[in-house]
Amino acid sequence: MTLLEVSGLNVFHGDLQAIFDLDLRVGEGEVVALVGANGAGKTTMMRALVGLIASKQGRIRFDGAEISAASAEDIARAGLCMVPEGRMLFDSLTVLENLMMGQVLRRRGYWTLERVFELFPILAERRSAMPRHLSGGQQQMVAIGRALICNPRLLLCDEISLGLAPLMVEQIYAAFAQIGKQGTALVLVEQDVKRASAAADRLYCLLKGRISLETAAGAVRVEDLTRAYFGA
């Protein structure tokens, strides 16, 4: 069952075009990796999907409904959520309050505050801390937890591992395995190809705003990937 289907997507930054005629799909419960170099258009695409960028053309169908013209609030309500690049926590809110923002959507599901605290025990300890007092990895956990509380059907994760120590990245990706078990579909946007493809079922590579490779994650050859990543 295809959960997300994108066809012919063009996204613009003012007069500049950033994404060109892009097709992509994500199935129910699937984990899809989206890799590409800096500047390839990954974050732009994510932001366009969740409705934060309005200047776009093309079709985006989520759970059967056309969402290309929908507002970000409605898209979130439909169950398409994002862990934004750079975490973007609410700095005047405590860890707990940040997590509670996920409850605004009132989507019922597996993920509750207790379950997020089980997933990331350190957050339970630091629930009254302010984001600026947390390490990068802890902040990332809060960002993920906050999105989980929305109980999304599809979660877009933009550059989760950016700026984190390898050990921390391990921890977080271990958590993703848990998240996947609940049936949430995931799109993992990463510059670190190995990490992303290890966790994913399928992989897309983005180059200068176009899909340069689409393949099953296990089956990709290094040469193909390098070419797709950096360009011929």
Added chain:
Amino acid sequence: MHLRLVSGVVASILLSAGAPFVLGDGALRLWTEALLILTMAQMWNLLAGYAGLVSFGHQVFVAAGAYALFLAAEALNVSPYWVLPLAPLAAAFLAALVALPLFRLRDAYFSIGIWVFSEIVATLVTKSSLTGATAGLPLKTSSLMDLDWFEPTLFWIASVQALAATAGLLLLMRSEFGLGIMSVRDNDVAAMSVGVDVQRNRLIVFVISAAGCGAAGAVNFLSNLYLSPASAFDVSWVVNMMFIVVIGGIGTLEGPIIGTLLFFALREIVTGQLGLSGGWYLVALGSVAVGTMLWSPRGLWPALSARWGLRFMSVERKAPRLALQDKPNND
């Protein structure tokens, strides 16, 4: 381009030279007033549109110029025309004085700060008998002027001021200095990093802007032969400057001209044709300004010139136009 500029200047000079012989007294006075307000508007435009500093306190410079004129004329016992140059100088001096503390304030703080400064000066002037206290000052040496040529002379002075303001702005903005100013407006950190002296540029623009208002203010009160602090420090001065510039097109040179014409047209219609009292005219002006800000935020001139491809004195600068949603990412 230079041909157009020169011919424009020459045409303006010819028109102003001839106007007093053609227009009646009432019309001449109206045009004088219009030219004075145009000068002030261009000065406010210079500061807000090009340097990015919105001032809610520019009335203090209008008052400074007027008081300098009246006090100097009385003290030196000469015809006011001789001491007219002191007006912009006094305003410039005041601006230079207050710039240092004021420039530590940003955005809205600056706007309010300069308004507070104006109120402080207004209160001090109103309390001091040296400046005539609440009653103000009559123009003591008015008898030394040739009153037959009074209206025309004021008109000519006002024309020169308006011309100098507009043409001067054009040349300024076309120059390297002008580029520097606009870069400071858009991103002062970036400007600094390429060697633009931010503080110095801002100071120069601020001082020029003050001087222009001082000159125009002096002529305005000269025409009344009387100066009262209430009208000199009236916030209406800056309100009018602001409305004219915003309606006409902030950051353009043609904008304030259009704005001034509209200002007076509106006044004539509301108080003249419709016979309503002055307050309603302010309501009308305010509504046009608010409407412009909502539906045509860059003002009437950019909208008109885009529609009909008009180009007049193109030194337009556009304010940054990033829509909040479309932040370009490093991606």
Added chain:
Amino acid sequence: MAWIETVVNGLLLGGLYGLIGIGLALVFGVMRVVDGAQGEFMVMAAFFAVIVLAAAPDLHPLIIFGLAILFSFCIGYVYQSWIVNRSMQSSDPLAPLLLTFGVSIILRSVMVEVFGADLRGLQLGSLSRASIAIFNINIGVMPLLTLATSIVLFLLLQWMLKRTSFGRIIRATADRRDIVRLFGVRPDRVYACVMAMSVALSAIAGLFLAARASFTPFSGVERLLIAFEVVVLGGIGSFWGPLIGGLALGVTQLVGLKWDPNAGLLYCHLLFFIMILIRPSGLVASRS
């Protein structure tokens, strides 16, 4: 003794100033918008109360106050939704400042034309002029009520922001207005509610002002500078700042007037000017 009475009265006046400032501070804190029309909303509420009182003289003052506050809340919501929100779409920081300033002039001029520039007051009978004596100092009941109300409202607002889910939403929207959309929050609606609350707070200030002194359509703009000074002096980003700033300015004004009766607001302006130069972050350390 007279000086102590002046200081006490200054503190009471400061309560009113704090009340005038808190609406402005709320809007600036959440939306980074300086609302030039807050003064006019204050006066509008006072006129509303005067009209209602004239039309229905037997209504209890609290009902009249309640209606005026409700009226102001609605005005604020509409004002933000239809007007201010639109000017916030451009990222030009000048836009909302100029716009609200323009709106203030329209409102003020309409009030002058409709109501005239004469002084008016809200007659609440003997309450307007009642005073009690504490420790040999004469304290007006109205001013005391104003200060008390001011403190209560500050506490209420703080409670709302810190402990309710709506308060959480407001704070989150103030932090990141586009990310908050990913959680189903519509920033425009949040802003409209915040402005509505802010205008309602200004209305309360206006009602107290009308009850203890006379007012004209110009009373708003006269108080606007003080309101700005209160907010900036108190410290942008600090919560109790506007109240502290208000108290400081209230005392400064009355002590200044006692010393120099012609000074008007001079000493307040001077204090403000000096403060922003030596300590731009305000009296209370800000966190933002």
